[in-house]
Each structure stands twice: as structure tokens, then as C-alpha cells.
Amino acid sequence: MKQENPFAQLRPDSRVGIVGIPPLAVIGRLNSLGAHIHDLDEPQVNTDMEVTAPFLPRVYCAILRTAVLNALHLELDMIVIDVGPGKCDCALHVSTVLQDMLNIPVIRTRNEDDVPFGHPLCETRMSLLEKFKRITAGVQSAAPYQPEKFPPCKPTAGFWGVPPRDFSLLTLFPDTTHIYGWTRCMENKTPADVELEEIFNADVPTIFFAQSFCAKTALAKFLAAKHPRGLFLDVDVTCSSSTQAKIQAFLELSGVDHASR
Amino acid sequence: MLLADFGTSYCKFRELSESVGHPYLIATKDLPKNLRVDLATGHNGKRFSDRYVNELTALARGGEELIAAPDYVLLDCGSRDIKYVSYRHGKLADMGWNSECGASMGFTIELLEKYYNLDYDTLAVPDRTFSITCGVLGMSHIFDAVTSGISEAEAVARFVKGIALNAYRFSGSPDTLYLSGGLCDNPLFVGSFPCNIITLGRYVLIKGLEKTAREHLSIAL
Numbered sequence: 001m002k003q004e005n006p007f008a009q010l011r012p013d014s015r016v017g018i019v020g021i022p023p024l025a026v027i028g029r030l031n032s033l034g035a036h037i038h039d040l041d042e043p044q045v046n047t048d049m050e051v052t053a054p055f056l057p058r059v060y061c062a063i064l065r066t067a068v069l070n071a072l073h074l075e076l077d078m079i080v081i082d083v084g085p086g087k088c089d090c091a092l093h094v095s096t097v098l099q100d101m102l103n104i105p106v107i108r109t110r111n112e113d114d115v116p117f118g119h120p121l122c123e124t125r126m127s128l129l130e131k132f133k134r135i136t137a138g139v140q141s142a143a144p145y146q147p148e149k150f151p152p153c154k155p156t157a158g159f160w161g162v163p164p165r166d167f168s169l170l171t172l173f174p175d176t177t178h179i180y181g182w183t184r185c186m187e188n189k190t191p192a193d194v195e196l197e198e199i200f201n202a203d204v205p206t207i208f209f210a211q212s213f214c215a216k217t218a219l220a221k222f223l224a225a226k227h228p229r230g231l232f233l234d235v236d237v238t239c240s241s242s243t244q245a246k247i248q249a250f251l252e253l254s255g256v257d258h259a260s261r
Numbered sequence: 262m263l264l265a266d267f268g269t270s271y272c273k274f275r276e277l278s279e280s281v282g283h284p285y286l287i288a289t290k291d292l293p294k295n296l297r298v299d300l301a302t303g304h305n306g307k308r309f310s311d312r313y314v315n316e317l318t319a320l321a322r323g324g325e326e327l328i329a330a331p332d333y334v335l336l337d338c339g340s341r342d343i344k345y346v347s348y349r350h351g352k353l354a355d356m357g358w359n360s361e362c363g364a365s366m367g368f369t370i371e372l373l374e375k376y377y378n379l380d381y382d383t384l385a386v387p388d389r390t391f392s393i394t395c396g397v398l399g400m401s402h403i404f405d406a407v408t409s410g411i412s413e414a415e416a417v418a419r420f421v422k423g424i425a426l427n428a429y430r431f432s433g434s435p436d437t438l439y440l441s442g443g444l445c446d447n448p449l450f451v452g453s454f455p456c457n458i459i460t461l462g463r464y465v466l467i468k469g470l471e472k473t474a475r476e477h478l479s480i481a482l
Contacts, residue, residue, distance in 0.1 A: 231356065241304075242342065242358045249317035253346075253353045 006107050010035055010078065017074060019067045020082030020091055021139050021191045023111045028142035030080075037140040038074055040067040043165070047073060049237060055097050061214050062165040062237045064094045071098055084110030086191030088215055117189040118147055122179035125153035129170040131179060135187045136163050157256045158206030159183075160230075161220055165211060169239040172247045174256060178204070182216065198223065205229040205254035207247060212236040229254055262474060265310070266319070266466040267303035269340035270368055271443060274298070275467050277474065284464045300474055302466050304341065314473050316466065317356055320441065321346040323469030327461055328439055336432045337441040337465065338450075340368040345432040359431055366424050367444055369396030373403070373420065377413045384418045386452040393423035418449060425453035441465035 010016070012034035018027075019040050030037055038044065041063050050058075052068045071079060079102070083092040092108070099106040121131050121138075155178035162182045164170070180200050185191050200206055200223055208224035210216040212234045224232035231250045235243055266273040272292060275284040289305070301310035302319040314322075316337075324335040324346060336345040343366060347355040374381055391406075393399035399420055406416035432438060437457040444450045445460035 229353075245315040245317055246356060246358050249315050249321065250353070250356060252318055253321050253356075 006078075006105055007033060009105075014077040015075065017067075017071060017076045017079045018081070018139065019064070019079065019094070020087035021111055021186060021189075022080045022082050022109045024113050024115075024142050024189055026080060026109055027140065031140075031142055038070070038076065039136060039139060040070040040074075040079070041163070042066070042070075042136060044070045045073040055101055056094070059213055061088075061090050061211050063162070063211055063214075064090055065237075066165060068094065068098065068101075071102060076102075076104055078105045078107065080107045080109060082111045082191070083108045084112060084192060085194075086111040086113075086185070090215070112192050113190055114193070115189070116193075117187070118145055119179075119184045119187040120145060120147040120150040120152070121187055122184045123152040123155070124150035125175050126150070127171070127175055128159060128173040128177045128179075129167055132163050132167060132170055132183065135179070135183060138187060155201060155204045157251060157254075158201050158204045159209065160200050160206055160223065161209030162211060162214070162216060164209060164235060164239070165237055166235060166239045169235065169244065169247060172244060172251070173207075174251075180206070181208075181220075200227055200230070202228055205251065205256055206231075207250065208232045210234050262300065263298040264467055264470040264474065265298040265301050265303070265306070266464075266470070267301055267305035267309060269304065270371065271340070271463070272303070272305075273464055273467050275464070275471070277471070284467050286463065300470050300478070302470055312478075314470060317344055317346065317358060319466040319469035319473070320344060321353060321356070321469065322472040323441070323461075323465035323467070324348070324439065326468045326472050327465060333437070333439055334432050334435040335439040335441060335461075335465070336428060338367055338428055338444045339442055340366075340371070342366075343428050343431060347433060347435075355433070357431060366396040366428070367442065369400065370421055370424065370444065370447065370450065373400075373417050377417055379414055379417060381421070381447045381449040384414055384421075384449045386449060387415060387418045387422055389419055389422075390426060390453075391419050391423040393420060394427055396424065399423060421447075421449050422453035425450055426455070429454050429456060 007029055010033050014035045016035045017038045017040040052065045055068055056065055081095045095108050121135050153176050156174055156176040158178050160181040182197050185193050185196050206227055208220040208230050210220040217234050221232045224230035262277040264275045270289055272287050272289050276282050296309055298310045300312045302314045302316050307313050320337050331351040332349050334347045344358040391402040403416045403420050407413055439459045441461050443463050445462050451458050
């Protein structure tokens with residue numbers, strides 16, 4: 001960080017964009033200052049991704065392209081972008097682009113938090129879409145969980161990986177899908193916990209998902225090959241009909257029941 | 262009960278209620294507009310039926326009906342895309358569906374035969390090939406080769422071999438490959454694979470629909 005206290009200039013109601021998962025202390029500080037946090041990793045503006053082409057290559061992580069797209073359109077007072085082992089080198093380089101592109105402070109953090117918060121949502125019975133919405137929304141808060149509200153269920157399928165750019169693919173899974181990989185680390189508030197990230201359940205058919213052009217595709221493909229009923233899947237910006245069919249066929253042929261299909 | 266596999270170039274049908282229900286073929290461009298079927302697959306299938314089975318599922322179930330081996334790779338080469346299922350110990354182990362970089366392979370092969378007035382039954386498998394990952398983009402290799410003095414027949418044969426090699430690698434480079442789709446009838450394409458090929462013909466997905474009708478819709482056959 002360039003300044004000793006980069007948050008001193010923030011007023012209550014300041015609009016702060018975050019990329020990745022900044023350390024809990026930073027989130028707690030933003031909360032205490034009353035800042036409005038905008039998760040730039042998620043689609044927040046209805047604008048063509050092509051707008052980012054002058055700043056990032058088209059063949060690049062769709063999550064970070066989305067972050068740049070959001071940053072171009074939301075009137076932010078500051079961006080906090082995690083560039084440590086809990087995120088990726090791409091984010092480090094994107095922070096340079098954002099700093100050059102915008103006339104606001106771009107604060108780089110390295111989240112190495114190692115206090116586990118638990119991951120009750122990952123293992124509870126709830127639509128997979130809703131679980132992901134809650135987990136990603138949880139990044140904006142430093143408050144402890146109430147795990148008794150989300151008792152674990154017996155899994156029938158697994159989803160390993162990062163939150164996808166296109167959440168629509170999550171609707172293809174049953175409510176009893178357990179979440180593994182970096183999303184589990186996300187809920188646990190330990191995004192750099194590689195050991196936790198590598199855990200999967202060999203007893204349930206599992207999709208190993210990564211965004212196209214993300215370094216995590218290597219880990220997803222590696223673990224899918226280790227899993228007795230694993231399928232590696234990468235998706236760029238949106239989930240095509242053939243990708244949806246692939247997920248449906250995999251679950252169906254693996255004997256996973258899903259009432260909505 | 263009418264089953265149908267609605268492909269990009271050809272649609273395959275089978276009427277289950279007929280005593281000898283041989284499957285039959287209609288060119289997609291000749292389909293009646295008001296056609297309705299009882300159970301459909303294929304990328305056009307949802308337009309013609311209320312009951313739809315996705316293509317990978319239909320392919321896998323067709324393979325389960327037609328292949329006795331517990332371990333196998335079954336590849337379907339269509340007009341528009343290629344897809345495969347891989348089974349180990351009688352269970353699904355892997356699958357893939359390539360509708361972008363493997364696009365328009367079968368369609369391009371048929372188009373080239375007509376345009377250059379060739380007969381794939383008479384073309385020998387060439388020693389050399391082009392590196393091809395897409396039917397559309399791969400055509401520039403043909404134009405470049407013809408410009409350099411190579412015969413049109415040789416250039417197209419190299420193109421077809423390149424497509425076969427790409428499909429082979431896409432399906433995991435197995436020692437034996439079960440092949441589904443209209444290209445089973447193309448000896449140049451079949452002979453271009455560097456592995457043992459067992460052709461199953463055009464009606465594998467229809468066979469998969471039969472299995473779906475019997476086991477999942479409780480229809481007696």
C-alpha cells in the first residue's frame with residue numbers, strides 16, 4: 001500500500017469496489033466506516049464486455065474482465081483488489097491496469113487470513129444458486145456465521161471450483177450439491193488455503209469447474225482426473241447450450257436425481 | 262411413438278409402433294414445418310417435441326445398447342459438432358462436446374465433396390495431413406494447397422484426414438474408437454483415424470432414445 005492509511009480519506013457512504021477477497025481486517029474497516037461495498041467480480045452493469053477490449057485482451061479471465069467492466073461504469077471512490085495467494089497473478093496485473101485507467105485509489109492487498117470461519121452453506125440443503133449468492137455476498141461482511149441455521153445434508157453431487165461468471169449453470173444441480181474448492185475457501189474466509197481448496201468428495205459425482213483462461217483450470221483438470229466420477233468443465237463468459245447439456249448429461253448418467261430437469 | 266434425432270443436415274426417425282420399425286432419414290431442409298414427434302434429441306429437437314433428451318445422454322444410452330465392452334470410447338461426428346462419451350467398467354468416465362473449435366466438420370466434408378465433384382469412396386487416405394481444429398477455418402489449407410499445385414482431390418483428402426485426427430485427439434486418443442454418425446459411411450474419413458475404428462452408423466442416438474422410452478418413460482418395446 002502506498003499510503004500509511006489509505007482509508008482515511010473515505011467518508012461514510014463512500015463507494016468501494018472489491019476484487020477477490022480482501023483480508024477480513026480490511027472488510028471490517030470498510031464496514032465500520034459505513035462504506036458501500038460493490039463486488040466487482042460479479043456482473044453489475046448490463047453492458048457489452050467488448051467495452052473492456054481496449055484495456056484487457058479478449059482472451060482473458062471473464063471474472064477480471066467483468067471487474068474492469070464494472071469499474072468503468074460504477075462511480076467508485078476506491079478499489080481494493082486482492083493480489084495475494086488467495087487470488088492470482090492476473091489480478092495483480094489487472095490492478096496496474098485499473099490504477100492507470102481510473103482516477104481513484106486502487107489498493108492492493110494480500111489476503112493470507114488463516115482463521116477458519118467454517119463453511120456451513122457449502123454443505124447445507126439449498127438451491128446451489130442461492131448458496132453461491134449467499135457465499136459471494138458474505139465477502140462484504142466480517143460478521144461471524146450462525147452455522148446452526150444451515151445444518152449439513154447428505155450430498156448427492158459436488159461442485160468444485162470458483163463462483164462462475166455465469167450463475168445460470170448452477171440451476172442445473174440438485175439442492176443436495178455440496179460445494180468444494182475455492183468457493184469453500186471463500187466461505188471459510190481463508191482464500192489462500194490450498195489444502196482446503198484441493199479437498200473433494202470421491203463418493204459423489206463432481207463437476208470440477210474453472211473459468212476459461214484461469215490458472216485454476218490446471219488444478220480443476222488434475223483433480224477431475226483423480227476423482228472416480230469427476231468431469232472437468234471450463235466456461236468463459238456465458239454457459240453455452242452444449243455446456244449446459246454436458247452438465248445435465250453428466251449428472252443424469254451418473255444417477256443424480258434432479259427434479260427440475 | 263415417433264422418435265427423432267434432429268441433426269443439422271439430416272434428421273433420423275424411428276416409429277416404435279410399427280412391427281418392423283426400420284429407422285429412416287430425412288434431410289433437415291426438407292422437414293415438414295408442422296412436424297411433431299413424441300421424443301426428440303439433437304440440437305433442433307426442442308422445436309419439434311415436448312419431450313427432449315439431450316444429445317450426450319442419447320449418445321451414451323445408445324452406446325450402452327450397442328456396445329458390449331465395459332471399457333470404450335464412443336465418438337459422434339455430426340455436421341455441426343463432435344461429442345464423445347468414455348466408459349470404464351461399464352460406467353461413465355468422461356465426456357466432451359465440442360461445438361466451437363470442432364465446428365462444422367461433417368457439414369464441411371459433405372460440402373467439399375459436392376463442390377469439387379469428388380467421390381470419397383475412391384479417394385485414398387493420404388500420407389500427409391493438415392493441422393485442423395475447425396471445418397470452416399481449415400478450408401484455407403485447401404485453398405493454399407491447390408494454389409501451390411496440389412490436386413483438389415489430394416488437398417481435400419488431407420483436410421479430411423486432419424479432421425479425423427482432430428476428432429481422435431479430442432476423444433482422448435484411444436486404441437479403439439466406436440464411431441457414430443453419417444461419416445461412418447465415408448471410407449476416407451474412417452480410414453484416416455490412426456486407431457482401430459468400429460462404425461455404428463447414423464442411428465446410435467435413435468437407439469439411445471429407444472432406451473430412454475423403454476427404461477425412463479416405461480414404454481413397452
